[in-house]
Amino acid sequence: MEKQYSLNEIKSCPVEYILNINDTLNVLSGKWRLPIIGSVLYGKKRFTDIQRNIPKISPRMLSKELKELELNGVLVRKIHHTIPVLVEYELSESGKLITEVLDKMIEWGIQHRKAVLQKS
Amino acid sequence: MEKQYSLNEIKSCPVEYILNINDTLNVLSGKWRLPIIGSVLYGKKRFTDIQRNIPKISPRMLSKELKELELNGVLVRKIHHTIPVLVEYELSESGKLITEVLDKMIEWGIQHRKAVLQKS
DNA sequence: CCGGATCCGACAGGATACTG
DNA sequence: CAGTATCCTGTCGGATCCGG
Numbered sequence: 001m002e003k004q005y006s007l008n009e010i011k012s013c014p015v016e017y018i019l020n021i022n023d024t025l026n027v028l029s030g031k032w033r034l035p036i037i038g039s040v041l042y043g044k045k046r047f048t049d050i051q052r053n054i055p056k057i058s059p060r061m062l063s064k065e066l067k068e069l070e071l072n073g074v075l076v077r078k079i080h081h082t083i084p085v086l087v088e089y090e091l092s093e094s095g096k097l098i099t100e101v102l103d104k105m106i107e108w109g110i111q112h113r114k115a116v117l118q119k120s
Numbered sequence: 121m122e123k124q125y126s127l128n129e130i131k132s133c134p135v136e137y138i139l140n141i142n143d144t145l146n147v148l149s150g151k152w153r154l155p156i157i158g159s160v161l162y163g164k165k166r167f168t169d170i171q172r173n174i175p176k177i178s179p180r181m182l183s184k185e186l187k188e189l190e191l192n193g194v195l196v197r198k199i200h201h202t203i204p205v206l207v208e209y210e211l212s213e214s215g216k217l218i219t220e221v222l223d224k225m226i227e228w229g230i231q232h233r234k235a236v237l238q239k240s
Numbered sequence: 241c242c243g244g245a246t247c248c249g250a251c252a253g254g255a256t257a258c259t260g
Numbered sequence: 261c262a263g264t265a266t267c268c269t270g271t272c273g274g275a276t277c278c279g280g
Contacts, residue, residue, distance in 0.1 A: 150272080150273090151272085151273070152273090176274095178273085178274065178275070178276090180273085180274085180275085180276095181272095181273065181274080184273090205280090
């Protein structure tokens with residue numbers, strides 16, 4: 001079992017933490033990242049499937065985001081050289097684990113919303 | 121003890137999850153949010169202290185970000201009406217808990233980086 | 241000391257049309 | 261079907277100066 005880092009040690013090694021947090025943030029930030037991840041969360045999806053799942057996304061944006069997520073190693077792209085071509089996207093093994101982060105964010109979001117309402 | 125939501129139920133109740141995730145993302149996204157939270161993580165800080173902690177941030181940006189973080193209930197602002205005025209910022213109780221999210225992000229960032237290196 | 245006001249550039253993202 | 265290409269808009273953040 002490996003050492004588990006905690007933010008409480010940030011004083012001794014800040015740069016590495018920030019880097020890792022920013023890596024994660026990069027995967028999740030932007031208007032379309034979350035919807036896209038949500039769309040492929042439960043299995044392979046084709047380009048047009050994802051586009052149908054996400055109202056108002058343009059093919060340009062979808063293409064751009066998919067490309068970057070693939071480059072980041074979050075998404076895997078599989079081409080089947082049939083006619084016509086069939087392309088499928090799915091989360092990488094590592095990408096699937098991002099749900100753990102998302103769960104924590106949901107948890108914090110809920111408790112924070114509640115805490116804020118208390119005050120007002 | 122309250123029900124703990126999981127992303128695996130997203131199909132049955134997607135909107136609430138997305139809202140909470142976006143709330144959390146809103147607190148962490150942008151160029152300066154993370155440095156600012158890091159700066160006040162270990163106690164009250166004054167405006168100029170934070171500014172000194174974060175190289176290259178302009179007063180305009182710091183002011184803007186502090187204001188939004190306060191509005192979000194993440195930061196608490198305290199004014200001491202001395203002369204000259206003394207203003208202190210600190211994380212709210214709820215804000216402190218964001219470290220749990222950050223820890224998860226560090227964890228995912230580390231494992232993901234390792235996973236990506238394996239492949240290449 | 242703690243900001244506010246103003247002006248400006250860069251880049252994320254939108255709209256629409258087109259292609260192998 | 262799975263994207264490109266082109267053009268355009270708006271928001272984020274930078275720079276500088278000002279004020280209580």
